[in-house]
Amino acid sequence: MTPVVKGRNRKAAIGVSMGMNRRTLLLSAGALMVSGAACSAAGDEPESDANEARFAGSSWRRMTDAQWRERLSAPAYQVLRREGTERPGTSPLLEEHRAGAFVCAGCALPLFRSEWKYASGTGWPSFYQILAENHGTKTDHLIGYPRTEYHCARCLGHQGHVFNDGPRPTGLRYCNNGVALQFVPA
Numbered sequence: 001m002t003p004v005v006k007g008r009n010r011k012a013a014i015g016v017s018m019g020m021n022r023r024t025l026l027l028s029a030g031a032l033m034v035s036g037a038a039c040s041a042a043g044d045e046p047e048s049d050a051n052e053a054r055f056a057g058s059s060w061r062r063m064t065d066a067q068w069r070e071r072l073s074a075p076a077y078q079v080l081r082r083e084g085t086e087r088p089g090t091s092p093l094l095e096e097h098r099a100g101a102f103v104c105a106g107c108a109l110p111l112f113r114s115e116w117k118y119a120s121g122t123g124w125p126s127f128y129q130i131l132a133e134n135h136g137t138k139t140d141h142l143i144g145y146p147r148t149e150y151h152c153a154r155c156l157g158h159q160g161h162v163f164n165d166g167p168r169p170t171g172l173r174y175c176n177n178g179v180a181l182q183f184v185p186a
Contacts, residue, residue: 003180051153052136060107060155073105076179080106080157082179083142083149088123093177100184102127105179109134112174114186119167120173125181127174128166137162150174 055061063071068081078084093102102112102125111134112127120126128183136153138148140161147161159180 018179030132039102047132048135048137048153051133052156054133055154058107058154063155068106072180073152073179076105078103079177080155080159083140083158085125086177086179089123090123093125093178093181094123096125096183098183100186101184102176102181104155104157104159105154106152106180107155108182109152109154111152111159111181112176116163116184118167120175122173123176123178124160126166127156127176128168128170128172135159 009140026144051091065081069077071079075084077087079086096114096117098114099113101110102114102117103110110131112130114136116127118126118127120129130150134153135150136156137148137150141147147163149158157180158177160174162174163173163175
C-alpha cells in the first residue's frame, strides 16, 4: 500500500519521486542513445556522394512531387519520398525467397541480390550486403540519436537504415522498408 503524504511533506515526497523518475528516464534515454549509436553503422560511406553524382542528370531527379505521388502507392510514396517507415511484419517481401534481385520501387535500380537477404527477425526485409554503387547514405537524427540512412543513388528514394548487428561476412544489417522495393525474379 502506498503511504498517503499530506501538506508540506507531500511536495517533498512528490519531488523525490519525480526526481527518481526523471533520473531513471534520463539514464534510460542515455543508454538508448549509446546502444543505438553502437548499433548504427559507422557513418556515411565516402563513395556515397560519387554514387549520387553518377545519376545527377537522371530524369528521376527532375520528377515533381506530384509526379511521384501519381507514380507510387500512398505507402511507397510515404517511405520513398517522405522517409517514412512501414509497420513491421507487413511486407510480402519478408516471405520472398526466390532467386532474383530487389530493385528500388521508385526507379527500378537494382539494390540487393536475393542471396544477400536473411531473416533478421525485425519484421522488415533485411540484407547483409548491397550493390554499393547504387546506394547513397546520410546520417539522420529523426529519433534522437544518429543513424545511417541509406537510399537509392538514382532517385534518392529512402530505403531504410543500416546497423552493425548483421550476420557474417559483413556484420551489417540493411533494414529495408518492403514498400520501397520490388522483387524481380531471375
